[in-house]
Amino acid sequence: MPEITSLIKKRVSCRTYADKPVEEKILQEFNCLVAAQHAGPFGNKPKYQLINLDMTEPGEWKKLGTYGVIKNARLFLAGTIKKGNKAVVDYGYCMESLILQATAFGLGTCWMAGTFSASGFARAIQLQEDELLPAISPVGYRADRQSFAEKIFRLSAGSDHRKPWPDLFFAGNFSTPLTQAQAGKYSEALENIRLAPSASNKQPWRILRETTTNAFHFYLERAFGYKLREVHIQDIDMGIAMNHFALTAQEMGIRGKWKINENAPPKSSLDYIISWQEVGG
Numbered sequence: 001m002p003e004i005t006s007l008i009k010k011r012v013s014c015r016t017y018a019d020k021p022v023e024e025k026i027l028q029e030f031n032c033l034v035a036a037q038h039a040g041p042f043g044n045k046p047k048y049q050l051i052n053l054d055m056t057e058p059g060e061w062k063k064l065g066t067y068g069v070i071k072n073a074r075l076f077l078a079g080t081i082k083k084g085n086k087a088v089v090d091y092g093y094c095m096e097s098l099i100l101q102a103t104a105f106g107l108g109t110c111w112m113a114g115t116f117s118a119s120g121f122a123r124a125i126q127l128q129e130d131e132l133l134p135a136i137s138p139v140g141y142r143a144d145r146q147s148f149a150e151k152i153f154r155l156s157a158g159s160d161h162r163k164p165w166p167d168l169f170f171a172g173n174f175s176t177p178l179t180q181a182q183a184g185k186y187s188e189a190l191e192n193i194r195l196a197p198s199a200s201n202k203q204p205w206r207i208l209r210e211t212t213t214n215a216f217h218f219y220l221e222r223a224f225g226y227k228l229r230e231v232h233i234q235d236i237d238m239g240i241a242m243n244h245f246a247l248t249a250q251e252m253g254i255r256g257k258w259k260i261n262e263n264a265p266p267k268s269s270l271d272y273i274i275s276w277q278e279v280g281g
């Protein structure tokens with residue numbers, strides 16, 4: 001099993017943290033990755049930083065609230081992206097690599113686009129007029145037991161269930177499901193999309209494979225009410241899914257590139273985002 005698949009399987013939202021700081025060496029290594037330059041498939045360049053409550057004035061960190069959803073977190077990953085075409089997709093794409101890195105360090109995380117004090121975090125990260133702060137994540141060691149609020153959250157979002165393949169992946173047209181056997185060497189990359197986190201576990205990604213080529217068209221089935229502070233939250237979901245797909249393909253030695261493909265068939269209920277085209281395959 002490729003390493004990326006084991007990380008994707010290991011990552012699960014964590015809302016209850018142990019009351020202990022992240023080991024210094026890990027913190028430093030993670031901080032280097034966070035502070036590095038990032039660029040998504042659409043060319044947008046998000047910037048991320050770690051906000052350490054232990055280094056923040058108590059008066060300030062009280063404003064970095066999570067409405068009681070997150071317990072005991074002392075460290076948060078947050079970031080900004082300049083407003084632009086598919087900027088939020090790129091934000092999700094790049095941040096998911098950091099989330100999986102945190103997972104590799106044995107740290108818990110939780111994507112959050114809704115249940116955090118946007119104004120408090122905007123101040124802490126010095127958000128500018130032309131920028132968005134689409135989502136944050138607490139980072140830290142998992143507590144031994146989940147809080148009651150966390151159990152309720154998971155139950156109400158149905159977090160332990162993912163849609164089956166026929167609901168998500170299609171071959172040639174949207175009436176024909178793509179089976180795992182038909183997906184062949186792409187089966188794992190698609191399965192890793194299916195396992196991705198998404199806002200309220202809506203799993204809004206729909207992927208159409210062309211029948212004769214290794215081209216995969218990525219669409220969003222947008223739900224009503226998923227726009228907050230100018231951010232289409234499900235664009236983050238799409239970025240995360242693209243990240244899982246590309247990293248899995250890369251690890252399996254499959255070369256490909258993202259491009260807007262005029263052959264992607266339109267469908268009124270879906271929003272076409274981008275396509276993956278295998279290179280030299």
Ligand SMILES: Cc1cc2nc3c(=O)[nH]c(=O)nc-3n(C[C@H](O)[C@H](O)[C@H](O)COP(=O)(O)O)c2cc1C
Pocket residue numbers: 011012013014015069110111112113114115116135153157158159160196197198199200201233236237240
């Ligand atoms: C873009 C995005 C936004 C999310 N926003 C929140 C949030 O505001 N609060 C929260 O507690 N969980 C949030 N989640 C976590 C999802 O509820 C969670 O990923 C989903 O239920 C699947 O569970 P899992 O992450 O444990 O696999 C968000 C996830 C994503 C990808």
